[in-house]
Amino acid sequence: MNRRPGFLVYGLLTAFVLASALPLYWSLIVGSHTKEVVTREVPPLLPGGHFFSNAQRVFETVDFWKALGNSMIVSTVCATSVVFFCTLAGYAFAKLKFRGSKAMMVFVVGTLAVPTQLGVIPLFIQMAKLGWTGHIWAIMVPTLVTAFGVFFMRQYLVDAIPDELIEAARVDGCSMFGTFWNVAVPAARPAAAILWLFTFMTVWTDFFWPMIVLPATNPTVQIALAQLQSSYYVDYSLVLCAAVLSTIPLLALFVLTGRQLVAGIMQGAVKG
DSSP: OOOOOOHHHHHHHHHHHHHHHHHHHHHHHHHTSOHHHHTSSSOOSSOOSOHHHHHHHHHHHSOHHHHHHHHHHHHHHHHHHHHHHHHHHHHHHHHOOOTTHHHHHHHHHHGGGSOGGGGHHHHHHHHHHHTOTTSTHHHHGGGSSOHHHHHHHHHHHHHHSOHHHHHHHHHTTOOHHHHIIIIIHHHTHHHHHHHHHHHHHHHHTOOHHHHHHSOTTSOOHHHHHHHTOOSSOOOHHHHHHHHHHHHHHHHHHHHHHHHHHHHHHHHHHOOO
16 A cells, blocks of 8 residues: 555556547647648648737637637636535435435436437527527536536545534534534535536537527637538638637646646545
């Protein structure tokens, strides 16, 4: 148990990291060259000097600033909402005793087996009746809470909060919501951080539903990437340059919050 990882472990981890970074590196290579260089028989292996000129072409071709802003707003609002409501529901399923809780939890988990595509038509009809088609409200509202988030937080909070701690808070005069806010929320921070990042990435990279409900004049990042492609010709240097630009916010988010995320996970893994 006290032995350090050997050469095989480090070798496998290094290979996994390199394989994961290869698509982004290849996108950077193609996005930093001209289309004439990319179409050669022998493609380049090192980045070129045309990334910023290609980036300028991206912003001139589509309203990429608006797409970035829409994606940032939608992803931030949905991730924050999912963490709050799913932590609230997960705490209720994990620690509150009420009739039908097990059946309701089974129903919530069962909804995960329903393909998203089956609900697209009724969801679009509902958004049209509300007058939200073409607006980012149509993307945000259906994602304010998720069944996976409820299940994830419930499974974490079952063992993370001792029942004696909740009883002690109630004896001290804490209300139901006060117990949740002062006891459950601090204990759920490691899982909440993971859920926030996971939801942010999922909403940021979503293409199917925004493509249906949003027009070309009000796109998200993924819709803007699709607008850069033509039916007869694809400028890969332009498209992959935009793909790298759309990945930069996610990389910056992980760089800024990675240390706090790992610290929270390690803190949550320590058993008192």
